Amino acid sequence: MSNPLPKTTDRYVLRTTQNGFDSLEFEKDTPIPELGDYDCLVQIQAVSLNYRDLIIAKGQYPFPVKFPKIPCSDGAGNVLAVGKKVTEFEVGDKVCTLFNELHQAGPIDARAIASGLGGAIDGTLRQYGVFPEHGLVAAPTNITPTEAGTLTCAPLTAWNALYGLESKALKPGQTVLTQGTGGVSIAALQFAIAAGAVVIATSSSKEKCDSLKKLGAHHTINYREDTNWGETAKKLSPSGEGVDHVVEIGGPNTMAQSLKAIKMEGVITVIGFVGGAEGEKQPSTLDALTNVCTIRGILVGSKAQFKDMNAAIDANNIHPVVDKTFPFEQAKEAYQYQWQQKHFGKVVIQLGRLQ
Template identity: 60%
Template sequence: MSASIPSSQKQWLVQGTGKKLETLVFQDAPIPKVGDNDVLVKLRGASLNFRDLIIPQGKYPFPLDLPVVAGSDGAGEVVAVGSKVTKWKAGDKVVTLFNQGHQSGPVDVAASKTGLGGCIDGTLRQYGVFNENGVVRMPDNLDFVEAATLTCAGLTSWNALYGLKPVKKGETVLVQGTGGVSLFALQFAKAAGATVIATTSLAEKAELLKKLGADHVINYREDPNWGETARKLTPNGEGVEHVIEVGGESTMTQSLAAIKMEGIISIIGLLGGTRPKDSIMEALSRVCVIRGVYVGSRTQLEDMVKATEEHNIHPVVDKTVFTLDQAKEAYEYMLAQKHFGKVGIKIE
């Protein structure tokens, strides 16, 4: 190992599950060894997702293998490569792939058990070792913190809009709220030439959504039937082609009211609970597809990187960016819902 690479590092470890964040511990750890097909990445940026908040609390519904280094989102610079690595060299800037085993095509059970920060050590550390196929080229137009946000929220949005039936120019996309996935979906949809309807409950966030390109913004607190309102905003009142569904129990009824025949409701989040009032038979009566999305593949991430550069898309990162030693503060900041867009972490 190069003399410029230290023998130890700082990292955040999820030791187990508890009621709050007491199992998230900042500690010293050795630099992981580089295998023949691996790359060692000096991580420079990370960001948080809702899953990061609920993993230490034991509320995450997907596979876990604890203890595990926290975080899935990472961007940094390759500093060493294994003897059989051909794709990368020292100095290359890369972004982590969420499910390390999801290379292309549909996700399967095996790939679902390779999530960074859940089953495999993640990115809230100074150095990480990843298989050479577990990272992709970082977009030239982004800094490290911006690029890190692509791993989970960005790729999830891309998969929702392009994974099953690609969004097309002239179609309408409904995005809920101002979380990372929804804001990425807004930007990707606008880049595709689609009309975007966004929802929020705050006037100041409505203005920010309009600045990002939202064509219509509905205050869901003032308009409890916002799904029907969204439908009326579409050509001939036929409904929206894509819904980015992040609320779950609290929003599915309105998503169904808004969706067009043969449209797609992509279920991404469960912020409002996991027990919708609507029967799955609504998919038949509405003649729509209700699809669960579990991030995306390496090939989709590579496609998204190209589009990010082509359209000069910059992820929305909250104005408060934390340092690695402040990661628990970042968790608490996000739990308190003080953020707009992604919560970024700069790693030195």
């Protein structure tokens, strides 16, 4: 006899950002919404944190957020039940959540941005959730639920950075510059290595640089010791003319160096501002002209890109790098740990049993 479906879920809710991470409220036994015809009931097994989740809790997110809100976008788990018109998934399937549920393919638009998990709509930091089938993607078969719980935002953003601009998609033999050791940068490194590209990676310590080399980075630069790391990266590129792709996560304080590193007709993909939203010498729009490069801002990626990425993860047996896991009850500690920026890879909150 099958187990009855859950009717309630424990969850975290943000009702305000006045107290930062302490604003996360733990709620027990809240009702699970009724399953619609096109919905799936998912037991969430793993949720990973992103910089976006941290700044939402601190009231620093530049996009609209409505409160109260269940936080977090990243989640992986099992399908427990499906609506009568669901065709893509079956009970028992392993799935990941899609960051912007309405971003199915092609360029993102305002409607898709208004479907962002953990910001515009309720997110994943709960034991069970009802999600529309278009808001889920089948997880890769080669990785664990903990690893799958990291894919929604950071790796998909990295994939979009390298492959989302079709005319300038990454090719074997090209050079990629990554910044730091967060989830996007490490995923970009892994995807680039799998594609046969040369990777130059920056970080803040010898220990982290050594870890990046173990993951396959061809060159590493300690940006604390080499403040002109953009010029160094250009010299390290095989042609000496610069890198083809920069995965720009730092913001205004790193863009000047990224411009020094980029090759003519190269692409700088701007995906964040972990170095701060304000810089002392912020580059102007004319820098795209004077460096003859493309500067592109992206917001994660589409479901179609997610499927392509997962196929590559399966084909190349890529395993996301997980730095540390926390139990569900210690979500606030997980937030604080990532805020300290000591992590290498992803920070994951685990919920329930892992199968």
